[in-house]
Amino acid sequence: MRRTLSAYEPVVGAHSISQLRQLATDLAGARVVHVNSTREGGGVAEILTWLIPLMNDLELEASWEVIEGSDEFYRVTKAFHNALQGSSQPLTGKMIEAYERTLEMNAVRLRPILSEADFVFIHDPQPAGLFDLCPHKKGIWLWRCHIDVSHPNRRFWQYLKSKVSSYHASIFSMPDFAQSLPHPQFLIAPSIDPLSEKNCELTDSEIAATLERLGVPDDLPILTQISRFDRFKDPVGVIEAFNRLSPSIHARLVLAGGGATDDPEGAAVLQEVRESVNGNGRIHVLELPPDVHRTINALQRASTAVLQKSTKEGFGLTVTEAMWKGKPVIGGNVGGIRMQVHSHHTGFLINTPEGAALRIQELLRSPALAERMGRQAKAFVTENFLLNRHLREYLTLMLGVRRGLTNHLVAH
Numbered sequence: 164m165r166r167t168l169s170a171y172e173p174v175v176g177a178h179s180i181s182q183l184r185q186l187a188t189d190l191a192g193a194r195v196v197h198v199n200s201t202r203e204g205g206g207v208a209e210i211l212t213w214l215i216p217l218m219n220d221l222e223l224e225a226s227w228e229v230i231e232g233s234d235e236f237y238r239v240t241k242a243f244h245n246a247l248q249g250s251s252q253p254l255t256g257k258m259i260e261a262y263e264r265t266l267e268m269n270a271v272r273l274r275p276i277l278s279e280a281d282f283v284f285i286h287d288p289q290p291a292g293l294f295d296l297c298p299h300k301k302g303i304w305l306w307r308c309h310i311d312v313s314h315p316n317r318r319f320w321q322y323l324k325s326k327v328s329s330y331h332a333s334i335f336s337m338p339d340f341a342q343s344l345p346h347p348q349f350l351i352a353p354s355i356d357p358l359s360e361k362n363c364e365l366t367d368s369e370i371a372a373t374l375e376r377l378g379v380p381d382d383l384p385i386l387t388q389i390s391r392f393d394r395f396k397d398p399v400g401v402i403e404a405f406n407r408l409s410p411s412i413h414a415r416l417v418l419a420g421g422g423a424t425d426d427p428e429g430a431a432v433l434q435e436v437r438e439s440v441n442g443n444g445r446i447h448v449l450e451l452p453p454d455v456h457r458t459i460n461a462l463q464r465a466s467t468a469v470l471q472k473s474t475k476e477g478f479g480l481t482v483t484e485a486m487w488k489g490k491p492v493i494g495g496n497v498g499g500i501r502m503q504v505h506s507h508h509t510g511f512l513i514n515t516p517e518g519a520a521l522r523i524q525e526l527l528r529s530p531a532l533a534e535r536m537g538r539q540a541k542a543f544v545t546e547n548f549l550l551n552r553h554l555r556e557y558l559t560l561m562l563g564v565r566r567g568l569t570n571h572l573v574a575h
Contacts, residue, residue, distance in 0.1 A: 165216040166358060174357050175551040183551065186558040187221035193281040193561070194302070195225040198273070200240065200289035202229050203453040204421065205391065206353060206480040207286050207309055210553075213356040217554055228273055230290045236265040240289045241428055246316035247288065247323065248395060248475040254318045263292060270296035282561055284334075291326045303564055306333045309353070310477040311498040313339045332564055336478045336499050347567070349560055352502060353478045354553035355487060355544070360456035362487055365464055373461035379417055379447050384467040384527055387417040389459055389484075392432040392450075395475040396420075397495070402439045402446060404472065404519035412524050419449040419462055463488050467533060468510075468526045472519055476500050483548045486510075486540035491533050493522045503548070509540040 168180050195218060199207050211227050218225035232240075239258045246252055269290070274297050277283050281302040285291055287309055294304055306327045312320065312335075324344065327333060332347045341348050355362055374381050386405065390396040398418050405416045418436060421429070433450060440446045451458060463469055469485035471494040478499030482492050486503060492510035494500040504510040511522040526533045 166213075167220045168217055170358060171551060175549060179551045179555075183555055183558065184221065186555065186562070187223065190558065190561060191222040193223050194279065195223050195282045195284070195561075196228060196276055196280040197225070197284045197286065198228045198230065198277070198290045198293065199286035200230055200232075200237075202227075206478065209356075209359075209361075209480065210353060211286075213359065213550055214554065214557070217550070218557075221558075226276070228276060230266070230269045230273075230293075232265040232269075232289075233261075235261050243288045243319055243323070244310060245395075246319035247310060247312045249314045249316065251316060254316075254322060259322065266290065266292040266296060269293065273297075282565075285330075288323055291323060294326065294329055303331045303561075305560075305564070306330045307351075308333060308335050308340065311340055311475050312342060313498075315342075332560075334560070337502055340477075340498075347564070351553065351556045351560065352499070352548065353480055353483070354548045354550045355480060355483045356550050357487060361460050362484055363460070365457070365461055369457070370461045370465050373458055374465055377447070377449060377458070377462075379415065379449075379462075379465075381465065383445070384414045385417060385462075385465050386414055386468055386470060386523060387419065387462050387466040388470040388472065389463065389481045390420045390471065390473075392420055392429045392436060394428070394432055395473055397472045397474050398432070398436045399439045400474075400516050401470055401472050401519070402436070404470075404516040404523065405446065406443070407516060407520035409524060412527055414445070414467075414523070414527060416446045417449060417462060417466075418447070419451055419459065421451045421453055459484075460488075463490060466490055467530075468493060468523065470519065470523075471495065471500060472513070472516075473497055473500060479503065483544055486537075487544045487548075489537035489541045491526055491536035491540060493519055493526075503543070505543075508536065509543050510536055 172180050197211055201208055215225045215227045239261050242252060270293055277297050278300050283302055283304045284307050285293060286307045328345050333344055334349045334351050335341045336352055388401050436448055463485050469490045469492050471479050471482045473495040476498035482494055482500055482503050485492050486509060492504050493513055494504040496512040496514050504512050506512050513519045513522055
């Protein structure tokens, strides 16, 4: 369902909506194009799903384009994703050739749209090479990096840097991710849509019916991790943590998620997870399609606590979603999770399965603590990670970059 900004007034307030409309006045009619690698699966697609309609509601002309590629291309870009988050692997000439050939084919289709846009936002490494393939561009190009590139594989980063250095600016989710680039860099943290099917209020009966349909009994406290089946999300480590709980602690663990169309490793990781369950009837592994947002919503709301035991994480919108629902989060002490989970306040940051098990036990043994942390978590998201703040920062950035670039050209 495509909403207008007025629908959000009861959540974020009329003043916030008025501020957005005022900011957008000088951008009315601007052609804005966002480009990424998939329309479903992952946080970037979720953000663009609400961002494009709301930009259009503000009288910008916003659109969303998706690059297309073969399985070989997505294997290469997955290798890029892993290497930029620190994995050690070689960058071969064949990989570069597959990457560049695919982008050249996409450029033929996208060049007319991108060349005429006033603002182009290129999301993550997959489409980054498009800048050099659109020589007659008229607008401002910004590279938006959503992943943790704080300690990248240097060879991969040097190659990617050669592709993004010519952009007018780049955007990262937090200061630790920024890299040395010859242009301005900006920080915009992601956010959630509080009215989406994944985040809206649900009745108790719908939550109960969802659990029954999924085959998850509600006889014990439920612990849940929602994420793609990706090694950096460490679902096997979550199972290890669950298996380390004291025999006196009785709970169920739900690992739910799926894949993204640009992630070819998901099936192998899912198989590893299923093997790690090893017959434990209190562990429920759910492979979900990308469009079951109310199901994910119900699972999070049914949980006593939510885990996100990532070993690398760009931001972690599943953390934001759980906190919005008043749930304490036990999260890996990495990336954007550190921006959201404040130990002993909105949840706990952990580094090991042993640490995760310890914190799970603490929350399960103290329902009052879990409830207090959940209230604080929701308040923190309300203040910092809803879409009105995110959209405001996009508008402010566009105005600032356009004005700064104009002033630079006038001065020279």
